[in-house]
Amino acid sequence: VRCSPLRFHKYCSYTLCSVSNLVCFAVLGRGLKDLMTINLARYRPTGEQVAIRRIDLESCTNEMVNYLQAELHVSKLFHHSSILPYRSIFIAENELWVISPFMAYGSARDLISSHFTDGMNELAIAYILLGMLKALDYIHHMGYVHRSVKASHVLISVDGQVCMSGLRSIISLIRHGQRARVVHDFPQYSIKVLPWLSPEVLQQNLQGYDFRSDIYSLGITACELANGHVPFKDMPATQMLLEKLNGTVPCLLDTTTIPPEELTMKPSRSGADSGICEGPSTGGAHHSNGEPSSSGSHPYSRTFSPHFHAFVELCLQRDPEKRPSASALIGHSFFKQIKRRPSEALPELFRPITPITGFESTQPQDAASVLASLESGLSHMDVDDWDF
Template sequence: MVRSCMWSHRLMSLGSCRDVLDRYFQEGLPELACAIILRDVLFALQYLHKQLYIHRSVRASHVLLDINGCVKLSGLRSAASMMVRGRRHRQLHNLPPPDHDNANLMWLSPELLEQNLKGYDERSDIYSLGVLCCELANGAVPFADVPTTLMFTEKVRGNRPQLLDCSSFPEPLDDGEMKSMYNTDSGVGDSAEGVCRLRQVFAARKLSEPFHHLSELALQRDPERRPSATQMLNHQFFKQIRKTDFLPSLIGRVKPIKPDANDISALLLQEKMSEMDIEKQTEWDF
């Protein structure tokens, strides 16, 4: 069963992965939790790609969690169909609808940002998944503190984010470089103590070789060298997941979001949604 699916209008009570990272796991999620989340996101992408859609906005803030262990991929307003005027296209050339602060650019693939004659296809989502790997494991948003022009240039040149542990942690770095690379504004703070703690956490931990390999595969500069979502699901990294593994128990410190009783707008929205005639299970398998 694809647990990243089954559209319904109930609240995803643990919020987004970005919420969880900012509030509880500034240094990144446990590796097994990353594996479960990434597997379920890949199930959603596998379905979308079979339906000839490209998501174009895979990132932690669009991955939603609930207390039942369900993982859902949202952000479908940026999705684009490979069917244009009744014809299937092998590549697209248009950019996704711009966010109000261009926040989505950090996750987009080099070929999508280039907007050249080659265009892009569903493998651009796999690159975004690679960025998501680093976001979940490191806690920080890759490229967050890099100027847009520099970020674009670095991606086109083939530079990419990486999982941070004792094997990949660059040494030595001064405090300013640490702040720039690891986005210490996301809950850690700009203090010397916060930077030092990040240095210690990343340098002391060891992520598995399959995890490193998975992220490197997804972040290949050449889209032709990236696996499909189906091929990614067969990667050794996901073999560590057992049927008894339960995502909420792996992130047990995360508390469900409680609606604010004083928030009238939320109450009105909840009332409207309860009146909507939406089946809890449909053909849509997100």
């Protein structure tokens, strides 16, 4: 089915309207069944680093086109510092070009995969979750449910700005001009996001779901950031559904949730990989705020604060009615540990990871070496799942 580019003209904006003003560097990845190419580029007039999604419209099915149109419609409605903006949208021949800022630290998932394989420091997680909550509070007040909350949809800029992306699965609660109490639609292309989805979304019954399903997904993301992996990740979909419907609750893996005898085992034998709590424990030398007690110890021989545990438990309540709203969670005691601006704190907390920067002033003769350096630096980023 051929798609006419004219279908997208109403979404076009011309802040960065000329292809000639963009210098493309590395291909970061591909997506949308290989119909989308993601490029790292520089905007010539300012030297700003940008990411470009180039989508071959003529090869898109009608279903894909409708999916993209819904995303672009929402992107034009939203204006918030914690939601990734689209700087420009325009048509170049048969391609739709979507320009967004390049987020130099990549996604929170990238940070876990490349360095924090057993989970991040609690303070870094607090900054990330607070940024996510600010975005979700805005999205929910606008009458939408995100439905794709996870670490790979949290992008972090060079100055520590936390931005949510992944708007492609978003759904409106507004029906015929009025705000509906719940929706029943199951998100398209949701296979990759199943471990994060709430029980009420997965069970697809007449009760439906609302914005509180995003709060459950936030709790799963908190476990993902803290433990280094996603709870339920290795389970078949049917088992995952049964576990969630039966009230199995993931938890933060530390000295309070893993039995002492397991903390003396090698990590591969500990049984902690599921992210499902086995039971409380006591004793043992450990540090607070999620720092392991020593480099040679079990990676989960650490202790997260009671405030963090309480926060996650609130988010993962089986009954959606018992989960707080995003605005209520912003005031949770867990965030009292935040004393500085993200721009001051996050670069320190992310060390030794450095952001991908430094090609603004590239001269033509240096292009090959700079491109090789960029591709090396970008190798840890799973950009196919960024959903800019």
